[in-house]
Amino acid sequence: xxxxxxxxxxxxxxxxxxxGAAQAExxxxxxxxxxxxxxxxxxxxVYNAKADLAAENKVELLFTSREGFxxxxxxxxxxxxxxxxxxxxxxxxxxxxxxxxxxxTLSDQAGAVFGDTVLKTMQFNGAQYGVPTDLSLHFLYYRSxxxxxLMADDAAKAKYSEIAMQYLGKAxxxxxxxxWTWEDFVANALYFTQSINPDxxxxxxxxxxxxxxxxxxxxxxxxxxxxxGNWMDDSGAITVDSEAFRTAxxxxxMLFDLGATPPDSTSYEYAEANAAYxxxxxxxxxxxxxxxxxxxxxxxxTGTTAPPAxxxxxxxxxxxxxxxxxxxxxNKEGALAFLxxxxxxxxxxAYAKAGGAPGLAAETAAKLAAxxxxxxxxxxxxxxxxxxxxxxxxxxxxxxxxxxxxxxxxYWAGTQDLDTALKNAAASMxxxxx
Amino acid sequence: xxxxxSVENAVLAGPIVLFLLAILGFPTLLSLVYGFSETTFxxxxxxxxxxxxxxxxxxxxxxxxxxxxxxxxxxxxxAVLQCALGLALxxxxxxxxxxxxxxxxxxxxxMIVAPAMMxxxxxxxxxxxxxxxxxxxxxxxxxxxxxxxPANVFKTLVVAETLxxxxxxxxxxxxxxxxxxxxxxxxxxxxxxxxxxLFWKIELPLMMPTVFVxxxxxxxxxxxxxxxxxxxxxxxPGGSTTSMSIYIYETFLRRGEIGKAMAAAILLFxxxxxxxxxAQRLMRRRTP
Numbered sequence: 001x002x003x004x005x006x007x008x009x010x011x012x013x014x015x016x017x018x019x020g021a022a023q024a025e026x027x028x029x030x031x032x033x034x035x036x037x038x039x040x041x042x043x044x045x046v047y048n049a050k051a052d053l054a055a056e057n058k059v060e061l062l063f064t065s066r067e068g069f070x071x072x073x074x075x076x077x078x079x080x081x082x083x084x085x086x087x088x089x090x091x092x093x094x095x096x097x098x099x100x101x102x103x104x105t106l107s108d109q110a111g112a113v114f115g116d117t118v119l120k121t122m123q124f125n126g127a128q129y130g131v132p133t134d135l136s137l138h139f140l141y142y143r144s145x146x147x148x149x150l151m152a153d154d155a156a157k158a159k160y161s162e163i164a165m166q167y168l169g170k171a172x173x174x175x176x177x178x179x180w181t182w183e184d185f186v187a188n189a190l191y192f193t194q195s196i197n198p199d200x201x202x203x204x205x206x207x208x209x210x211x212x213x214x215x216x217x218x219x220x221x222x223x224x225x226x227x228x229g230n231w232m233d234d235s236g237a238i239t240v241d242s243e244a245f246r247t248a249x250x251x252x253x254m255l256f257d258l259g260a261t262p263p264d265s266t267s268y269e270y271a272e273a274n275a276a277y278x279x280x281x282x283x284x285x286x287x288x289x290x291x292x293x294x295x296x297x298x299x300x301x302t303g304t305t306a307p308p309a310x311x312x313x314x315x316x317x318x319x320x321x322x323x324x325x326x327x328x329x330x331n332k333e334g335a336l337a338f339l340x341x342x343x344x345x346x347x348x349x350a351y352a353k354a355g356g357a358p359g360l361a362a363e364t365a366a367k368l369a370a371x372x373x374x375x376x377x378x379x380x381x382x383x384x385x386x387x388x389x390x391x392x393x394x395x396x397x398x399x400x401x402x403x404x405x406x407x408x409x410x411y412w413a414g415t416q417d418l419d420t421a422l423k424n425a426a427a428s429m430x431x432x433x434x
Numbered sequence: 435x436x437x438x439x440s441v442e443n444a445v446l447a448g449p450i451v452l453f454l455l456a457i458l459g460f461p462t463l464l465s466l467v468y469g470f471s472e473t474t475f476x477x478x479x480x481x482x483x484x485x486x487x488x489x490x491x492x493x494x495x496x497x498x499x500x501x502x503x504x505x506x507x508x509x510x511x512x513a514v515l516q517c518a519l520g521l522a523l524x525x526x527x528x529x530x531x532x533x534x535x536x537x538x539x540x541x542x543x544x545m546i547v548a549p550a551m552m553x554x555x556x557x558x559x560x561x562x563x564x565x566x567x568x569x570x571x572x573x574x575x576x577x578x579x580x581x582x583x584p585a586n587v588f589k590t591l592v593v594a595e596t597l598x599x600x601x602x603x604x605x606x607x608x609x610x611x612x613x614x615x616x617x618x619x620x621x622x623x624x625x626x627x628x629x630x631x632l633f634w635k636i637e638l639p640l641m642m643p644t645v646f647v648x649x650x651x652x653x654x655x656x657x658x659x660x661x662x663x664x665x666x667x668x669x670x671p672g673g674s675t676t677s678m679s680i681y682i683y684e685t686f687l688r689r690g691e692i693g694k695a696m697a698a699a700i701l702l703f704x705x706x707x708x709x710x711x712x713a714q715r716l717m718r719r720r721t722p
Contacts (some may be wrong), residue, residue: 258715
């Protein structure tokens with residue numbers, strides 16, 4: 001009797017689960033565990049609540065884990081998985097996944113909502129492969145209390161000039177961070193390093209996340225780009241072994257050698273670098289815009305501006321996360337309808353209000369000025385300073401980042417010289433981007 | 435009667451043989467196919483035979499040899515350290531364990547933690563600004579070594595691996611030590627043999643087969659290390675902490691060079707097999 005009751009209860013539960021699953025016919029594999037997940041959940045609720053949406057086109061979300069996400073996605077897509085209709089893509093991995101995805105047509109509003117620069121972060125070989133949902137770029141974070149104290153103290157300014165003269169060969173004056181060149185960034189880092197200036201209130205002037213990791217190369221790229229560096233020229237020739245990369249790599253190396261960045265920096269990624277800055281022992285750093293909340297909470301006197309400038313101007317690497325169509329999707333029609341809606345102003349605003357970080361055109365961002373002032377800054381920097389390296393969306397772009405990470409971190413750690421690092425990087429890139 | 439038993443054996447062994455063929459045989463076969471083919475993620479189902487090209491590419495890749503040298507050094511050093519420490523602990527703590535068996539449970543705690551978790555834990559513990567170890571060193575001495583900096587990272591990894599897996603060697607040696615008949619020790623004591631001489635001349639020679647097995651197992655484990663290093667420092671600046679397993683993983687998933695990664699995996703398997711054969715031969719010679 002008890003057994004039969006249990007059996008009936010189990011059958012009823014399974015039927016309920018099956019019914020629930022049958023209602024959600026468009027499955028979206030999203031980026032798990034951060035503001036992106038919360039925002040995607042919020043807009044999905046808005047979409048599913050639409051009265052004219054057929055039951056078989058309702059959206060269900062699927063989240064796994066961030067650890068090894070893109071590797072697992074690669075295997076799933078290559079295997080022709082039908083477990084999801086829509087999947088996450090990133091600017092640097094579009095080329096890798098494009099053979100297993102289908103281009104999409106966005107809504108008529110997409111151009112006005114996101115702007116061309118941001119839409120391009122989801123394009124490969126001229127085709128649109130996804131809706132941009134979140135935009136990542138870099139800010140220069142600095143301790144405004146320390147900079148203000150330096151600017152107000154003549155003795156400190158003299159010391160600053162003396163240190164700049166000694167290490168950079170120029171008697172430089174301290175400046176407001178919004179006017180910094182990379183040389184100012186280096187001079188400031190040296191001044192705020194206790195091993196160079198025992199009076200420095202911080203142990204280190206900066207923190208460079210230099211683990212052998214592709215994302216760390218993205219943070220670094222704004223530096224050589226501002227000196228005119230690029231991966232390839234217009235003819236497709238590899239141009240990484242250039243004066244621009246040489247200058248940027250050498251300047252960073254100077255910071256490692258002089259102890260202006262923690263000696264463990266070669267094992268640092270996002271979290272470790274943030275912890276260093278948050279501890280109050282670092283004066284300034286270049287970091288992802290996503291860290292703004294964490295860093296300003298830990299150090300209230302934190303200012304943000306665009307990364308420093310070089311002779312070619314001021315630049316910030318940008319890349320987007322987005323959602324695109326799985327070639328093996330079982331409900332392409334429903335998936336395309338959701339993607340089109342996701343590229344409307346209604347969806348973009350809802351996504352932003354729920355904590356996402358879409359790269360919005362100035363006019364759209366202005367509508368969020370009260371709720372999300374940071375998005376106005378992100379939108380402005382993306383359109384003014386944003387860049388994607390030539391080849392940055394190629395099929396093997398991720399591997400290019402990996403190759404550079406290996407060679408450049410090796411140079412910074414002192415395991416190889418600059419010529420070898422650049423020669424090896426150029427050789428790997430020529431093989432990967434041919 | 436004999437034929438009946440043979441059929442019975444086949445029926446009983448059949449499921450496990452099929453299971454092993456499916457679980458181990460299929461991936462092995464696939465690895466062999468990919469190892470000798472030009473394969474990418476787009477051509478997983480249609481690999482093109484390319485002979486020994488992948489093996490030539492792997493052996494011409496300096497990063498492969500860098501990884502092989504790292505794995506060899508790491509495997510050898512950690513195996514020797516773990517076995518030396520494990521042996522010393524087993525002999526020293528044997529009387530205590532005999533009286534209080536539960537102490538073994540405490541001693542093997544590090545072994546229970548997943549290696550990936552261990553890597554993440556050290557990542558936090560050794561961080562200059564968030565980790566307790568550097569924090570107290572700065573508080574007490576005004577200085578802390580850069581545990582994960584280029585100069586110390588290899589030593590830190592060796593210490594972390596040794597601390598985690600010494601209990602494994604300890605368990606093996608404790609079992610071997612406890613299985614030595616007490617009659618031998620008593621006879622030696624009656625003859626007036628000193629403890630040090632008892633250890634060198636009687637106990638250690640009797641434990642030698644276990645020492646070889648422990649050294650072999652720990653070397654293989656150290657040679658193919660992946661999880662704790664990958665979560666702690668990744669491939670390392672300039673690939674300085676790239677083990678063979680990390681090399682294979684990155685070649686396969688990050689660079690998408692599936693054939694080359696499989697060729698490296700086959701070479702790793704063959705080298706482990708050769709080492710196993712040599713160790714067995716050595717053991718047979720040593721065993722009286």
